[in-house]
Amino acid sequence: MACGGFMPAPVCLIENDENEKLRVRKEAKYILDGIKEPVIVVSVVGLYRTGKSYLMNRLAGQQSGFALGSTIESKTKGIWMWCVPHPYKNGHTLVLLDTEGLGDVKKGDEKHDTWIFCLAVLLSSTLVYNSLGVIDNMALEKLHYITELTENIRVKAEVSRDEDQSADFMRVFPSFVWAVRDFTLELKMGNKPITSDDYLESALTLKPGSSAQTEQYNLPRRCLRHFFAVRKCFVFPRPASTENMRRMEELKENDLDSEFLEQANTFCHYIYDKADPKTVSGGRTITGTALGNLAEVYVEAIRSGKVPCLENAVVSLAKIQNVRAVEQALESYINEMLSMAQLPMDPEDLSNIHTVAEKKAIEVFITMSFNDNDQIYQKELMGKIFDEYQQMCQQNQEQSxxxxxxxxLNVFDKLEKGISDGSYLKPGGYRQYRDMFRHMAEEYRARTQSQIMSEEVLSKFLKAKEEIGNMILQADESLSAAEHETEVQRLRNEILEQRQRGLEEQNRLQEQAFQDMQRTHKEHVDQIFRQMEREQERMRRDNERVLEAKLREKEALLLIGIEQQVFSMQRQIDRLQSEIHKEEESKPSKFNRILNGIGITAAMILPGFVPKAVGCGLSAISKLFK
Structure with missing residues (x-):
């Protein structure tokens, strides 16, 4: 599937192998590898036979796709994926993940369900929890997977025992949407109408007290409040009669309840409009390629019996992504240069092509690279691009x-024949040789005026003919001693002047190389800072979202009078505000570190750039006319 292309049907992303261990399907990984743009990942989880797949088909804009089924067994096994172009956001792909129904009694593997739930949380930017009936204590108890997240997912590799991690989880966890199906109640509190969001928040209200029963009641509610900063609720009436629901894939829209359709459309528009691109810690947006790699990293951790750790996943992902980013950026550069450069050509034109090709290559790198904080891989790319450009410049000179x-050879052919048959070894022969040489040199210049090595080739030729010229001069008895001395000096001057022209030609190439380096340095720095600004803006929004959620939580705790938790929440708020302040203060030092790093790399590359390219060309010339 090409970037932003269309998948006609879902494929399995994560399945059980023959040993009942989770694995990523190669077919799905291949599809994700082809998506080079940011992905918005929406996962749906919930108990089996609650109509999860229907909502995902609606999001895909299709009547069918994800298996719906009409029996009591869970149809979806593992996690299935459907990638479609995002209907609202250009340059983004919507990745829909339909998970295996939780709590299937036939399957009876609670740990497997837990890992499916955890993977849905880890991979998505929006998590949809689908349930039937109402949001009551029983419904929340069925969502016990939420309470187990801290046991099965780590944000940091090393955490102190007393450190509160809720803000860290909240930053990286997806937004949470509760879809309540077959809802039959009126949305009222007392006699006042309420929204579905009010209904959810009311259901998540904590009870004061510290008894075991109260703690058990509060635990799933507290986890939802502490882990998910953005919470949304949709309530759906029953879509059709029991008989018709057995053939949901066959039903047309006019067969469905109008209120259900209205809610389904509102749900889809909310997801399209509000679901953010998938990011990992540091505000880094990931592409489809990175999502596939991330899935493999998490699944491999689970297969090996480890707890998936977001910090370790970022490190692993960085190694995978950055190596590929350098390879694909370099491939982009080479392909662009080969397709546009017709050698030999004017160095300035070649430089302009190099600038365009390098800009595209850096864009490819920036899009694919990940967590390259010290610009190690970007510096590597800078060096490799310059090696390729150096070779192209060398080929340009050699072709010229x-x-x-x-x-x-064509122009001076007559002169060479005259030398061979001794035509100039006679009285007056030197003037004839000199005039012929001048005439042919002018003709040569006229025919090679667009060539970058024209003067250098002529300089080498003139130097190679110095001995022959002197021999013809010595043999010309028609010249006086004074004229002879004058011609010797004139011949030396011509050689020096021609050499000067050749050096000026090389100086222009060197000047062009310095200009290329300046543009390269600026382009690398500009691209890094555009990426940094995007990431910092996303981090700022994430921090603000978490801070707002913590402040709301503090207000809720104050209302029910749980003072000890209010005090703990205030400490979390203080720490979060301090982290945000430190992040803002560190921006200038990050800027200078990157600027210095790229500058040092440029300084290391440039000294060898021109001499190597030009020197190689001159060594080829020096072999001429020996």
């Missing part, structure tokens, strides 16, 4: 040399 040589 070959074409100049061909013209020179």
């Amino acid at each position: 040399i070959r074409e100049c040589e061909a013209v020179l």
